[in-house]
Amino acid sequence: MAAPLLEKLSESLGSPEPAVRLILSVLIGYVFALVYRWFLFYQPATVIHLFHICSGLSLAAFNFGSQLYHSATCVFVQFLMLRLMGRTVTAVLSSFTFQMLYLLSGYYYTATEEYDIKWTMPHCVLTLKLIGLAFDFYDGGKEPSKLNPEQKKGALASVPTLLEVFGFSYFYGGFLVGPQFTLRSYQSLVARELTDCPGKPPNSVIPALKRFALGFLCLAIYAIFSPSYPDNYFLTDEYEAQPFWYRCVFILLWGKVMLYKYVSCWVIAEGVCILAGLGYNGVVDGKHQWDACANMRVWLFETTPLFGGTIASFNINTNAWAARSVSNVTCDFPRVKSKWCPKSKKLMSYQ
Structure with a gap:
């Protein structure tokens, strides 16, 4: 059925x-x-x-x-x-x-x-x-x-x-x-510890709905504009015949629209985590934070002129995972340095 x-x-x-x-x-x-x-x-x-x-x-x-x-x-x-x-x-x-x-x-x-x-x-x-x-x-x-x-x-x-x-x-x-x-x-x-009301379900319905609404908006943008930017158009003779500037602009718009497919899923899933309480991130400046599971800061990503801003706003939790794991490895294994040996004409390693 x-x-x-x-x-x-x-x-x-x-x-x-x-x-x-x-x-x-x-x-x-x-x-x-x-x-x-x-x-x-x-x-x-x-x-x-x-x-x-x-x-x-x-x-x-x-x-x-x-x-x-x-x-x-x-x-x-x-x-x-x-x-x-x-x-x-x-x-x-x-x-x-x-x-x-x-x-x-x-x-x-x-x-x-x-x-x-x-x-x-x-x-x-x-x-x-x-x-x-x-x-x-x-x-x-x-x-x-x-x-x-x-x-x-x-x-x-x-x-x-x-x-x-x-x-x-x-x-x-x-x-x-x-x-x-x-x-x-x-x-x-x-253990019921991720809540702004000790011992009670968190007041996270409104924050969750906000992320859901943003995710739904991103999904609507993708659904409306994606038919105008099909993937297979890149392989056609028509695209090949277009001026260079047109092809560059098309790629830029295609990438932006395709990205919203992933952004919508991330933001909507974040809303689920917030609703359950997993998104609770303590209190900052007297306000309860619900961004512990934020994987995308959409506004920052769209407006930042800096490369560092892009990193800070995109795939946030995965980046944090990599940073935590990489620092784990570098702390547990000795750093290996190297220098050039003129006689052997090789890089000689030492700790």
Whole structure:
């Protein structure tokens, strides 16, 4: 029954069915967040973990069918690595190697000539999340003085349980398109700590609706203008015959319109996290902040004249993940310097 309805909906919207399934799944996240707020907020942690696991798996099944086993396999293997290898560099390297090879193999065996929405899309988000989990668990065994502020926020004091790892991985607000967040943040959510009203559901409905409205606006811009900038136009003789300035302007406008496809998903998904409480980021200047899961600052991105402003406003959580992980590696491994040796005519390394 659902399949024919989705086919008709995708035809009326002029979008591929996988894309329609994806945006519907992101929107369903708001329903799951409301269920959590209204019925599960005061429930034990086990119940909340199971709800997040079941809701995330249902979204995976809705989009990718039986191929959800790819994500489940990687999550379970990651849990075993944490349990069996402990807080070791070997565990971190093994996690990075396994998760990256699994993702790259998925890209290789499912690659086509077009951009397809398939199980590898959310698996990219999951790969970073699980590798980050290994780093955070490793950080939990260090002296606090050796950790930077970001590492201290994510460091895990104890081994997470199987339910925690699966709930963290399949949380409906971040499973499909992100954002990245730490297991510590997820544990704080389950413990009812991410709220502006201690012990009560957060007053986050209005902030969530604002992000939803912005995301919907971005989605409308993409839906209205994308038919005027088709991808295959670049391969036509008509485009080749256009003046150079026209082709440059067309590429610029095409890139801007195509970007809103991703921006809309990020901003709408951020609204889900805010509604659930995961987006709570403390108090600044007497005002409660809801930007802990912000992956895109749209206004700053569109108006900044600086390259640094672009970095600060685009793919924010992924950039933070990379910065935290890279600093982790450079702190744990000695820096290697080099100098030129005139006799051997080689670069000689030393610490």
